[in-house]
Amino acid sequence: MAGERILELQDIAVEFSGFKAVSGLNLGIDRGELRCLIGPNGAGKTTALDVICGKVKPSAGRITLKGQDVTRLPEYKLARRGVGRKFQVPSVFRQLSVRDNLEVAYCKHLGVFGNLLGFKRGAENDGLEKLAELVGLEEVLDQPAGYLSHGQTQWLEIALLLAQDSEVILLDEPTAGMTAQETMHTAKIFNALRGRHTLLVVEHDMAFVREISDVITVMHQGRVLAEGRAAEVQKDPAVREAYLGSGGIADA
Amino acid sequence: MTRNRDAILRLVGYALFCAAILVVPLFVDNGYLLNKFARYLVFGILSLALSLSWGYAGILNLGQAVGFGLGSYCMAMALKLRTIPIQTGAGGLPDFMVWNNVQALPWFWVPFHSYAFAIAAGMAVPAVVAFLIGWFVFPARVSGVYVAIITLAMLVVINLVIIDQQPYTGGFNGITDLTTLKLFGIEFDAYSDATYYLAAITLSLCLFLGLAFVNSKTGLILQAIRDDETRVWYFGYNVAAYQNFVFCLSAAIAGFAGMLYTLVMEFASPTFLAVPISLSIVIWCAVGGRASLVGAALGAIVVTGVQGSLSDTPAFLDTWMLIMGGLFIVIVLFLPNGLISLIDLALGKRRRGRAATAAASVVAIERSESSRRQSAAR
Ligand SMILES: Nc1ncnc2c1ncn2[C@@H]1O[C@H](COP(=O)(O)OP(=O)(O)OP(=O)(O)O)[C@@H](O)[C@H]1O
Numbered sequence: 025m026a027g028e029r030i031l032e033l034q035d036i037a038v039e040f041s042g043f044k045a046v047s048g049l050n051l052g053i054d055r056g057e058l059r060c061l062i063g064p065n066g067a068g069k070t071t072a073l074d075v076i077c078g079k080v081k082p083s084a085g086r087i088t089l090k091g092q093d094v095t096r097l098p099e100y101k102l103a104r105r106g107v108g109r110k111f112q113v114p115s116v117f118r119q120l121s122v123r124d125n126l127e128v129a130y131c132k133h134l135g136v137f138g139n140l141l142g143f144k145r146g147a148e149n150d151g152l153e154k155l156a157e158l159v160g161l162e163e164v165l166d167q168p169a170g171y172l173s174h175g176q177t178q179w180l181e182i183a184l185l186l187a188q189d190s191e192v193i194l195l196d197e198p199t200a201g202m203t204a205q206e207t208m209h210t211a212k213i214f215n216a217l218r219g220r221h222t223l224l225v226v227e228h229d230m231a232f233v234r235e236i237s238d239v240i241t242v243m244h245q246g247r248v249l250a251e252g253r254a255a256e257v258q259k260d261p262a263v264r265e266a267y268l269g270s271g272g273i274a275d276a
Numbered sequence: 277m278t279r280n281r282d283a284i285l286r287l288v289g290y291a292l293f294c295a296a297i298l299v300v301p302l303f304v305d306n307g308y309l310l311n312k313f314a315r316y317l318v319f320g321i322l323s324l325a326l327s328l329s330w331g332y333a334g335i336l337n338l339g340q341a342v343g344f345g346l347g348s349y350c351m352a353m354a355l356k357l358r359t360i361p362i363q364t365g366a367g368g369l370p371d372f373m374v375w376n377n378v379q380a381l382p383w384f385w386v387p388f389h390s391y392a393f394a395i396a397a398g399m400a401v402p403a404v405v406a407f408l409i410g411w412f413v414f415p416a417r418v419s420g421v422y423v424a425i426i427t428l429a430m431l432v433v434i435n436l437v438i439i440d441q442q443p444y445t446g447g448f449n450g451i452t453d454l455t456t457l458k459l460f461g462i463e464f465d466a467y468s469d470a471t472y473y474l475a476a477i478t479l480s481l482c483l484f485l486g487l488a489f490v491n492s493k494t495g496l497i498l499q500a501i502r503d504d505e506t507r508v509w510y511f512g513y514n515v516a517a518y519q520n521f522v523f524c525l526s527a528a529i530a531g532f533a534g535m536l537y538t539l540v541m542e543f544a545s546p547t548f549l550a551v552p553i554s555l556s557i558v559i560w561c562a563v564g565g566r567a568s569l570v571g572a573a574l575g576a577i578v579v580t581g582v583q584g585s586l587s588d589t590p591a592f593l594d595t596w597m598l599i600m601g602g603l604f605i606v607i608v609l610f611l612p613n614g615l616i617s618l619i620d621l622a623l624g625k626r627r628r629g630r631a632a633t634a635a636a637s638v639v640a641i642e643r644s645e646s647s648r649r650q651s652a653a654r
Pocket residue numbers: 040043044045063064065066067068069070071072112
């Protein structure tokens with residue numbers, strides 16, 4: 025298992041009406057790996073995740089998932105093949121209860137007609153409740169998600185991805201707005217997921233990144249600038265250069 | 277546990293509502309009044325159908341009357357073909373065809389000799405029309421106000437076609453002079469208890485089946501689509517298929533309501549699928565509470581009821597439209613979830629909710645403030 029490439033981006037380019045947000049991006053991720061993607065604002069991190077999950081289509085390049093070309097697949101087909109995504113702006117179903125949010129994410133059956141008879145929601149309800157416990161939402165299961173605090177919303181999104189149980193999980197700034205304590209709890213969860221899922225995490229909080237990552241990829245101006253362990257990357261002069269003006273990488 | 281209690285309370289509420297509409301004929305033996313009430317119930321069904329697509333799935337269908345009108349015509353065609361010869365013209369042709377020099381019964385009229393076919397068509401034709409529209413609209417990720425515009429345009433087009441094809445549809449006049457429906461030995465005279473019960477039982481069935489539907493997983497996914505359509509795609513659901521399904525379901529129910537409407541009104545008319553009624557449905561739904569089936573039905577009954585009694589009262593003859601408009605604005609402004617949310621208010625549910633939201637947003641604001649300060653410090 026180890027060493028098997030689950031996701032591979034080759035020479036990916038993305039243009040927004042002429043502006044190259046990403047160009048010549050190469051990225052390979054092994055099954056079970058937890059990869060962190062960092063870079064200054066506007067480096068193209070979010071765009072890279074968008075390309076992988078099918079939200080935007082690359083103008084050039086190729087994406088392979090488990091050895092198959094998935095470059096042109098629409099997002100829902102990519103999701104069916106095992107790509108899950110958390111967005112930078114938290115997006116949960118605000119009018120639905122936390123429980124129902126998890127129920128939607130728990131998507132083993134996807135068809136309209138099959139789900140018509142799904143009155144017996146959550147034969148796996150137990151599993152969903154355990155998930156809620158894992159992220160500390162068990163007290164608010166029956167509250168509308170719109171009533172959650174910002175931190176709780178982030179937790180819920182993480183729980184949604186776990187309920188969806190994707191092989192490859194893409195997370196865009198999962199700890200934004202969390203307290204230091206909450207961030208450390210998140211780090212624990214991520215460490216527990218390592219191996220079972222493949223995670224690609226975009227994050228600014230270097231303490232968090234050091235806590236969870238094996239390998240860090242640094243992006244700058246739409247391409248990969250450096251790749252390696254936290255200590256190596258932080259010493260890299262090119263990386264230091266890129267972060268100049270945004271305060272330096274150490275506490276970025 | 278509160279979840280179960282809420283569900284039980286809701287069931288009790290629905291049962292009470294159904295009981296209330298079902299006992300009406302015991303107290304009213306005026307056929308004219310019963311006919312009027314049956315009309316309100318039919319509007320209730322129509323409004324409930326819109327609540328499924330608009331309230332639960334976020335699809336604002338301004339052409340909801342398309343299904344209603346088509347259903348109404350299907351029933352009228354079947355009844356017209358059974359009208360006694362005096363009104364049917366020579367050779368079994370409907371009178372208006374004779375006046376328009378049509379020589380033989382058009383092919384699409386022929387199967388309407390069968391009630392079974394007509395009733396099936398009354399739901400299937402609206403569903404198929406909806407499916408075709410949905411098939412263009414939803415996979416193209418058209419949503420929100422654009423769906424509203426497209427459905428409204430379709431309504432206008434279909435309305436024009438029906439008016440234009442006078443030899444086959446009766447044009448402006450619609451299809452009139454109909455026999456009464458006799459089915460299973462029951463005669464559904466417009467002013468009879470039977471017709472009222474038919475409307476009341478249909479509405480009750482729609483309420484309970486609708487409740488089961490919105491509580492199924494499909495119903496849940498539709499509500500998720502209403503909240504955040506794009507997010508649902510990323511779980512692997514084919515959102516367009518879900519949207520089209522509820523769009524067709526809603527049209528089929530509207531079609532059934534249309535068939536009942538023909539029985540109640542004793543004719544079919546292009547005004548049944550015109551813009552005014554289509555927009556009225558939206559108002560009923562909004563007034564009653566679009567995200568509640570019983571709320572939507574109640575909205576239709578209350579609005580058309582008040583409208584009926586105001587316009588019948590000489591004192592309000594000139595001003596009733598104004599009064600209705602004012603009421604509508606007040607309700608939409610102060611009760612965004614419609615009249616039905618008064619019940620939630622009475623049960624004290626919302627207040628708890630409001631406090632929680634307020635607390636949550638304070639926390640969220642504090643957090644985002646502090647994270648902004650952090651990033652500024654970087
Ligand atoms: N839809 C879009 N249209 C036009 N330009 C875009 C669009 N999305 C992103 N961009 C631009 O592409 C570049 C990369 O954006 P991206 O959001 O990927 O950066 P990021 O690394 O995620 O930054 P941040 O750390 O601020 O989230 C930015 O310059 C941004 O302005």
